[in-house]
Amino acid sequence: MSCLVPDSCRACALYNDKAGFCARLSQGELVELNAQSHSETIRRGSRICGQVLERWPILAVERGALGLQQVFAGGRRTIAGLFMRGDILDLRNAAERLPGELVALSETRICRLSPARFERILQTNEAARVLVWDNLRAQTFRAIAHGSDLAGKNAREKVAAFIVQCAGRAAPAAGRHDEDLVEIPMRRRDLGEYLGMQPETVSRTFRDLEKSRLIRACSLTSLRILDLPALRRVAAGEASGAA
Numbered sequence: 001m002s003c004l005v006p007d008s009c010r011a012c013a014l015y016n017d018k019a020g021f022c023a024r025l026s027q028g029e030l031v032e033l034n035a036q037s038h039s040e041t042i043r044r045g046s047r048i049c050g051q052v053l054e055r056w057p058i059l060a061v062e063r064g065a066l067g068l069q070q071v072f073a074g075g076r077r078t079i080a081g082l083f084m085r086g087d088i089l090d091l092r093n094a095a096e097r098l099p100g101e102l103v104a105l106s107e108t109r110i111c112r113l114s115p116a117r118f119e120r121i122l123q124t125n126e127a128a129r130v131l132v133w134d135n136l137r138a139q140t141f142r143a144i145a146h147g148s149d150l151a152g153k154n155a156r157e158k159v160a161a162f163i164v165q166c167a168g169r170a171a172p173a174a175g176r177h178d179e180d181l182v183e184i185p186m187r188r189r190d191l192g193e194y195l196g197m198q199p200e201t202v203s204r205t206f207r208d209l210e211k212s213r214l215i216r217a218c219s220l221t222s223l224r225i226l227d228l229p230a231l232r233r234v235a236a237g238e239a240s241g242a243a
Contacts, residue, residue: 006034013062013085014111021060021088021135024128029121036114041107044187048102056112057091064108065185067194070100079105079194081143084169084185088113088135105186106221150196153237158195159205161235163215167225180225181218188220209234 004027009015015022015030022030038056042048048059048066059066061083068081080100083089091098092115122129142165149158167182184191188206192199206223209215214231216224225231 004031006031008039009034012039012109012111014060017086019086019131021086021128021131024125024131025121026125029125029128033114033117033121036117038112039109040112041109042104044104044106044108046104050098053091053102057094058113058115058118059089059091059102060111060113061085061087061089062109062111063185064110065105066102066108066110067105067186067190068098068100069103069193077193078196079190082146082194083139084166086135086169087139088132090132090136105190146194155195155197155201155205156208157234157237158197159202160209160214160231162191162195163209163223163225164228164232164235167228180228181222182225183222185221 005015009022009030012020012022014020017023022033025033039062063085066083066087066089067079068083069077069079071077082105089102122132145161149161153161163182163184166184167179170179170182186194188202189199191197192202195202197205206215206217209231210217214225214227214234216226218224
């Protein structure tokens with residue numbers, strides 16, 4: 001029966017991850033959704049304009065990261081929202097109300113889901129419906145936590161909290177055998193815009209956490225967590241040390 005799985009779905013995280021939306025679908029639902037949807041890879045810096053969202057308002061992030069970016073007078077920018085692997089964005093009737101634009105923060109693979117087919121699946125597939133509600137609820141709690149981080153945490157605590165978040169989001173990925181390895185799906189500049197920090201401060205804070213033997217950098221986009229309990233204490237503001 002696996003031969004019924006569309007070729008474009010076979011290597012997709014949304015199908016292969018246990019926590020992925022398409023992992024909850026029957027083969028018939030998967031085939032029909034695939035036939036009416038559209039997957040694509042978008043380059044870093046690409047923007048998803050409102051006209052596209054009007055036609056394809058439901059997005060699922062397979063890999064990479066999308067940021068809700070706002071640009072202010074003088075070129076100042078901030079990233080108010082962050083969406084990564086496994087997130088589902090339901091922006092029906094919301095495109096014109098978004099406080100900014102969706103921007104790819106790295107090379108990002110997304111699937112534009114057919115609204116009609118998506119809605120029909122939610123009406124008949126309880127497992128898929130529960131997963132979507134859980135995903136949207138998790139997005140809400142992350143947004144609340146992010147607002148708290150911006151208001152009350154220092155640089156060390158903010159970066160530690162972000163690393164812990166990335167580690168938690170990577171855990172359900174199918175075939176993961178190295179749970180200490182964490183992918184950072186954006187550049188330091190973009191992370192600074194998300195955390196309300198200068199890029200130099202972001203880089204210095206990563207080095208500080210490395211000197212404290214909490215993490216070890218593997219590349220600009222990946223690191224290894226060496227002491228997760230201690231990193232969580234820093235993220236919670238219990239043992240931050242100097243910023």
